[in-house]
Amino acid sequence: MCIIPDFAAVSVLCVRLAFAVTLLALALGIYFIFYRLEKIFKAALFALGWAAVFQAAAFLALTLFFWQVPGNRYLTPLNTPRGMMLALGFCVNALLLALEMRRGTGLTFVFVLPWSLLMLAVPLFFPAPGLEAFTLQAKSALSAVHNFLFIVSYAMFINAFGASFSLLLSDLELRTRKPHEAAFALPSIGDMDRLIWRLVSIGFPLFLGGFLLASVQLYIKYSRLPGSDVKELGAIATLLVYGVYLVLRKYGDWRGTKAAWANVAGFILIIATLLLSSRAIAYHKFF
Amino acid sequence: MELVLVGLSHKTCSVEAREAFSIGPERRRLLLRAMLSGGLAAEELVWVSTCNRVDLYAVGKKKGCEAALIGFLSGPSLGDGKPEEAPPPGPQALKAPDKPGAGHLYSKTGREALDHLLNVACGLDSMVVGENEILGQLKDSYYGAKSAGITGRLTNTLFQRAIGVGKHVRANTKISQGGRSVAYVAVQYAGRIFGDLADAKVLLLGAGEMAEAAAATFTEKKAGLTIINRTLAAGQELAARFGAQCLPWESLEEALAAADVVLVSTAAPEPVITKDLMKKIMGLRHGNPIFLADISVPRNIQPETGTLSNVYLYNIDDLERIVAENLVQLSGEIKKAREIIDVKGAEIWERFLQDTSADPAGFAAPLVIGTRGSRLALAQTEIICGLVRSEGAAIEQKIIKTSGDIFLDDSVEKLIAADGKGLFVKEIERDLLDGGIKLAMHSLKDLPGELAEGLQIAAYLKREDPRDAIVTRTGCKLAELPPGARIATGSQRRRLQIAKLKPDAVFGPLRGNMDTRLAKLDRGDCDAIVVAYAALKRLGLEKRIAQVFTPDEVVPAPGQGIIAVEAATSDLQTLRLARQLDHPRTRICAECERLFLAALGGGCATPLGAYAEITEEGLLFRVFWSAPDGKKRLNYETYIDCSKMSESITDLVARIKQLV
Numbered sequence: 001m002c003i004i005p006d007f008a009a010v011s012v013l014c015v016r017l018a019f020a021v022t023l024l025a026l027a028l029g030i031y032f033i034f035y036r037l038e039k040i041f042k043a044a045l046f047a048l049g050w051a052a053v054f055q056a057a058a059f060l061a062l063t064l065f066f067w068q069v070p071g072n073r074y075l076t077p078l079n080t081p082r083g084m085m086l087a088l089g090f091c092v093n094a095l096l097l098a099l100e101m102r103r104g105t106g107l108t109f110v111f112v113l114p115w116s117l118l119m120l121a122v123p124l125f126f127p128a129p130g131l132e133a134f135t136l137q138a139k140s141a142l143s144a145v146h147n148f149l150f151i152v153s154y155a156m157f158i159n160a161f162g163a164s165f166s167l168l169l170s171d172l173e174l175r176t177r178k179p180h181e182a183a184f185a186l187p188s189i190g191d192m193d194r195l196i197w198r199l200v201s202i203g204f205p206l207f208l209g210g211f212l213l214a215s216v217q218l219y220i221k222y223s224r225l226p227g228s229d230v231k232e233l234g235a236i237a238t239l240l241v242y243g244v245y246l247v248l249r250k251y252g253d254w255r256g257t258k259a260a261w262a263n264v265a266g267f268i269l270i271i272a273t274l275l276l277s278s279r280a281i282a283y284h285k286f287f
Numbered sequence: 288m289e290l291v292l293v294g295l296s297h298k299t300c301s302v303e304a305r306e307a308f309s310i311g312p313e314r315r316r317l318l319l320r321a322m323l324s325g326g327l328a329a330e331e332l333v334w335v336s337t338c339n340r341v342d343l344y345a346v347g348k349k350k351g352c353e354a355a356l357i358g359f360l361s362g363p364s365l366g367d368g369k370p371e372e373a374p375p376p377g378p379q380a381l382k383a384p385d386k387p388g389a390g391h392l393y394s395k396t397g398r399e400a401l402d403h404l405l406n407v408a409c410g411l412d413s414m415v416v417g418e419n420e421i422l423g424q425l426k427d428s429y430y431g432a433k434s435a436g437i438t439g440r441l442t443n444t445l446f447q448r449a450i451g452v453g454k455h456v457r458a459n460t461k462i463s464q465g466g467r468s469v470a471y472v473a474v475q476y477a478g479r480i481f482g483d484l485a486d487a488k489v490l491l492l493g494a495g496e497m498a499e500a501a502a503a504t505f506t507e508k509k510a511g512l513t514i515i516n517r518t519l520a521a522g523q524e525l526a527a528r529f530g531a532q533c534l535p536w537e538s539l540e541e542a543l544a545a546a547d548v549v550l551v552s553t554a555a556p557e558p559v560i561t562k563d564l565m566k567k568i569m570g571l572r573h574g575n576p577i578f579l580a581d582i583s584v585p586r587n588i589q590p591e592t593g594t595l596s597n598v599y600l601y602n603i604d605d606l607e608r609i610v611a612e613n614l615v616q617l618s619g620e621i622k623k624a625r626e627i628i629d630v631k632g633a634e635i636w637e638r639f640l641q642d643t644s645a646d647p648a649g650f651a652a653p654l655v656i657g658t659r660g661s662r663l664a665l666a667q668t669e670i671i672c673g674l675v676r677s678e679g680a681a682i683e684q685k686i687i688k689t690s691g692d693i694f695l696d697d698s699v700e701k702l703i704a705a706d707g708k709g710l711f712v713k714e715i716e717r718d719l720l721d722g723g724i725k726l727a728m729h730s731l732k733d734l735p736g737e738l739a740e741g742l743q744i745a746a747y748l749k750r751e752d753p754r755d756a757i758v759t760r761t762g763c764k765l766a767e768l769p770p771g772a773r774i775a776t777g778s779q780r781r782r783l784q785i786a787k788l789k790p791d792a793v794f795g796p797l798r799g800n801m802d803t804r805l806a807k808l809d810r811g812d813c814d815a816i817v818v819a820y821a822a823l824k825r826l827g828l829e830k831r832i833a834q835v836f837t838p839d840e841v842v843p844a845p846g847q848g849i850i851a852v853e854a855a856t857s858d859l860q861t862l863r864l865a866r867q868l869d870h871p872r873t874r875i876c877a878e879c880e881r882l883f884l885a886a887l888g889g890g891c892a893t894p895l896g897a898y899a900e901i902t903e904e905g906l907l908f909r910v911f912w913s914a915p916d917g918k919k920r921l922n923y924e925t926y927i928d929c930s931k932m933s934e935s936i937t938d939l940v941a942r943i944k945q946l947v
Contacts, residue, residue: 174479188478255597
């Protein structure tokens with residue numbers, strides 16, 4: 001008789017481990033900003049790597065949990081709130097890890113990881129789902145793809161927010177004309193400006209793609225265009241903000257602090273959309 | 288052995304004088320030549336030549352080495368392409384009148400020299416205290432000397448540790464943070480905005496002293512420099528000195544739109560850059576950030592300009608205040624750095640003293656060195672005994688019979704086939720492992736690639752001339768021998784290479800000790816014999832030599848001419864004593880040849896010559912390889928990077944295998 005592991009418990013355990021290790025990575029990142037020891041930076045990267053591994057494991061365990069229902073086989077839980085949050089948290093951490101391994105700035109740990117922790121807090125503090133068949137919507141391939149595109153683009157935008165926050169802090173410190181030690185750990189304004197541009201220029205088409213797919217899905221199912229609920233309105237507003245940023249960066253003068261503020265606005269819209277969607281009765285309700 | 292430093296720096300002389308002393312490619316060659324010929328009386332050497340210093344660090348006998356280094360540095364400058372000749376060493380060398388700054392040399396030895404090295408590595412001796420470039424320059428200098436094959440165990444340890452201390456001090460203090468001059472702070476803050484300044488465009492308005500200082504600092508960061516000055520001639524002169532572009536004042540707007548960093552240092556009574564102008568410029572720049580440093584008095588940039596988005600404006604007061612704050616912080620950090628240097632320096636020095644002193648008093652009884660009983664082996668052992676006695680230790684010899692000595696009549700090939708290489712070595716090693724002897728003398732040629740477990744080569748004595756020599760009955764040279772002359776040699780390697788020089792010669796075997804070989808020649812059993820020059824020299828038989836072959840004519844066998852001293856790995860006291868006999872350059876050559884032998888693999892019957900020689904250009908490695916039947920042959924030579932010896936040898940072997 002084969003023993004089926006309790007995948008839900010495994011998933012919860014992995015989430016707890018991911019949370020703890022992400023917290024450790026954040027603490028090491030903060031320490032690095034003040035003391036700039038290379039060993040600490042490497043330790044933070046190591047912790048972040050393990051956090052990503054645990055998050056991936058948690059998602060995988062959740063998938064296997066749902067696959068115990070035959071109707072759910074070979075589908076991902078991307079369309080479930082828990083699954084979405086796990087995937088989003090993983091993408092944020094994985095992208096941050098890739099960026100930091102390449103750039104070695106250390107700063108974005110501090111500005112991005114708190115959001116990663118928030119995403120981990122959702123599966124951590126909310127009860128695990130019961131074992132049930134996915135809804136029709138959750139089984140939809142179009143939904144899975146549009147969710148995937150949104151998740152990856154959100155990860156880009158969240159990391160762009162981290163870079164924006166760093167840029168704004170640098171700007172603030174430079175304008176005081178009083179050197180602060182920790183500010184020397186911040187990467188250059190030019191580097192952050194270019195990083196924001198690259199992240200948004202990759203994230204925006206993904207986000208647009210996801211939005212268009214979702215719109216098609218909406219039209220097919222409900223014969224209407226997006227704009228009726230908080231999530232849809234939020235997505236439209238987010239598209240507008242990032243779209244305007246991209247255009248004005250290329251053809252106008254939206255660089256440096258202006259670019260950073262635009263990204264902060266976009267990020268606030270994303271958070272607000274995710275949170276408020278759950279308070280309104282609509283097609284999109286995550287929690 | 289002592290650590291000796293001779294040098295000069297920005298603290299002791301001007302930049303013009305330092306330029307005369309700097310060690311460029313030609314002078315480097317002369318330095319290496321002097322080192323290799325023994326003119327510097329140094330066993331190991333590293334030179335550090337930067338725009339702010341020239342330091343020569345050597346390990347050698349204190350008096351001779353110090354004077355020789357002073358003599359080299361204060362010799363006449365190179366300027367006409369003629370080779371430089373070092374004047375005779377002595378105090379008078381310090382005052383060589385034809386070299387500016389010759390009186391500004393400093394010399395330090397021992398712990399002082401080490402402290403100087405550590406201070407340099409930590410940036411405490413730099414013009415800008417705590418600067419990071421010097422660490423990279425020190426590393427480059429060390430690896431340059433290592434690649435050339437003139438470092439050794441002691442300098443390797445010292446420099447690696449010094450570089451480690453430099454990194455440690457920078458990581459644990461704030462000595463490299465904060466600018467020390469207005470120009471340096473401007474560069475630092477420009478870096479905060481743009482990152483790597485190599486991609487940044489810098490515009491200097493003005494051509495005065497401050498502009499010059501800024502130009503020098505930005506040029507170090509490889510930033511693209513443009514100068515605009517009301518007086519075009521002055522601007523062009525400054526631009527020419529720093530390889531910058533000079534534009535007329537009328538191009539100011541265009542230049543501002545293109546520049547990322549603008550440093551204004553003019554004597555204009557009113558602002559040359561206003562807020563309105565900068566608004567227009569930012570439009571042209573598509574909002575890209577710009578750093579403005581106004582170091583003029585009165586200010587030449589309207590203060591309101593700094594309120595614009597992405598415009599960062601610092602005036603002279605801001606920059607000077609930052610410099611003052613940095614200097615206050617710096618004195619505390621220097622103190623911390625010195626404390627670290629004191630602690631680390633003491634550790635390093637203690638280790639250095641252990642490595643350079645033998646403590647002969649620690650031996651309760653005379654050392655016993657094992658050797659074969661042949662005249663050559665005894666002569667070679669006596670060389671070692673002489674050196675050990677000069678270190679203050681007593682030593683005795685013990686003769687051990689080896690398989691090679693017992694089966695003298697059998698051919699070398701037969702014995703090797705039966706017993707593998709090491710037939711002159713096994714019994715001696717056994718006695719070494721059993722504790723019957725403390726040291727073992729070997730000709731490096733006789734040592735197998737891998738030693739017995741628990742043993743190591745403690746020292747390589749200074750290599751004797753490794754070339755092969757021919758001894759003829761009539762004293763004539765090889766070419767003068769009659770056609771069909773009988774040449775006896777026990778080595779296929781020699782046979783094949785000499786056959787190329789004298790195709791009509793007839794070759795025969797040669798076995799036994801040197802006396803036996805010479806007797807064979809004197810009896811008329813052959814017309815000539817080919818043997819190692821080193822063997823003849825050590826036996827005082829140089830007069831018998833008719834001709835010595837160059838390494839290009841006959842590539843010597845790997846390890847030829849080198850005496851190896853073997854000891855037990857666990858016997859630390861004996862190892863420490865034996866290390867005093869080690870010759871660093873011979874060690875490099877020996878290790879190179881042995882690495883090659885091990886990498887090539889193949890049978891001991893393969894005729895193979897391999898000769899590593901440290902030259903002015905680096906480690907020259909010559910190879911002769913032949914198939915056992917002599918049908919395929921290869922002569923090859925290349926330079927080996929001593930700092931990456933293993934990889935270089937692996938590549939070389941791969942290339943050789945491809946060629947054959």
